[in-house]
């Protein structure tokens with residue numbers, strides 16, 4: 001692939017779900033992810049952001065988001081669009097009571113950047129017209145910091161396997177934006193906000209956004225038997 005910039009076109013739909021633990025780290029990672037998506041040409045209105053309490057919830061959330069996007073886009077193509085009905089409204093109606101969990105979670109406008117305190121809050125902007133197609137890629141973002149028990153190991157292992165399972169089961173790329181940290185400092189460095197000025201390290205969110213765009217483009221090519229670099 002000649003370069004990432006520009007390959008995420010106006011028809012690329014990305015879903016992001018982030019945990020709310022370790023908020024400064026998550027906020028920076030989310031900002032970095034959005035920056036990379038937009039730099040590559042993905043439109044803000046085609047990015048849907050959801051939050052969940054903690055990283056353990058990430059596999060379930062991406063799985064349900066993808067299923068919801070498939071249902072939503074199928075219904076939209078049948079009815080010729082669901083104008084006037086917001087994404088989550090229609091997802092709720094279509095998926096019924098079994099998915100009430102996600103519909104109550106916080107949603108943030110992609111252009112608004114970092115997650116704010118006090119989720120849940122009402123949706124605005126992103127996805128209000130409904131998805132015209134299922135997500136091309138999903139990005140799961142979380143920051144696990146090791147404590148003094150085995151909790152960290154169990155969650156890290158479960159989430160890693162869960163996210164892999166979702167992408168292989170659904171065929172939708174799921175970008176692994178889970179930091180498994182021994183210290184908070186490691187997280188600040190990997191979010192690019194370490195040091196006294198808060199600008200040290202490398203923001204891995206930028207890599208995740210770029211990976212999502214690349215996988216979305218390659219996924220489309222592979223589906224048609226086109227193998228380009």
Ligand SMILES: Nc1c(NC[C@H](O)[C@H](O)[C@H](O)CO)[nH]c(=O)[nH]c1=O
Nearest residue numbers: 019021053054055056142143144145
């Ligand atoms: N300790 C951290 C958690 N813990 C919460 C779990 O992920 C989960 O939400 C809870 O067990 C309910 O199922 N989550 C993180 O993302 N980061 C942590 O450091």
Ligand SMILES: CC(=O)[C@@H](O)COP(=O)(O)O
Nearest residue numbers: 144145147148149151152
């Ligand atoms: C990520 C974790 O599981 C961790 O923060 C939990 O801490 P602890 O093992 O001290 O309960």
